[in-house]
Amino acid sequence: MTIDHDAAMGPAAADLAAIEQEWPLIAADLDLLDAEIAMLYAADDGGPTALDWRRLRRAESRVTRAAAEVAARPAHVCNLIEVRLTTDCRYGCKILACRVCGGEQVSHRAVYGCPAGQNATPRVA
Known part of the structure; x- marks a missing residue:
């Protein structure tokens, strides 16, 4: 992901x-x-x-x-869960929040047709 x-x-x-x-x-x-x-x-x-x-x-x-x-120190590994849909992307991408630190990230997914997600998807050479 x-x-x-x-x-x-x-x-x-x-x-x-x-x-x-x-x-x-x-x-x-x-x-x-x-x-x-x-x-x-x-x-x-x-x-x-x-x-x-x-x-x-x-x-x-x-x-x-x-x-x-x-x-x-033990490394903090974010435990992300979906909390809501983002309001700034019309493709229905999601906002994920970490259960540990509370940080939030937007997950733009190519599967939803989101151009940002398509650009972020790693390409296999």
Whole structure:
């Protein structure tokens, strides 16, 4: 089954939930980037100090810990059920909701004659 997100609606709730799950790793990566930028600026001012090096090592360590924590969490697998027909597709396509996270997705299906579903159907070469 192919599920197509409506790009005009923005990210689905399931996508936002996935970002929320990975946020500690994203934040740690941003801190590492800040530390690396500080090292580059320090190189122009006579070289990095011991504090700059410590900040970089701590940021690298935080990324490693955050990556391990994210990897250790069980992956959320959406359990989708049909909740209603979509109002923006005249082909009777369905809106599916996850029983776990509450995220909703539109399922455009080629079997209903929906052009979006026909374009989203994988083709076997």
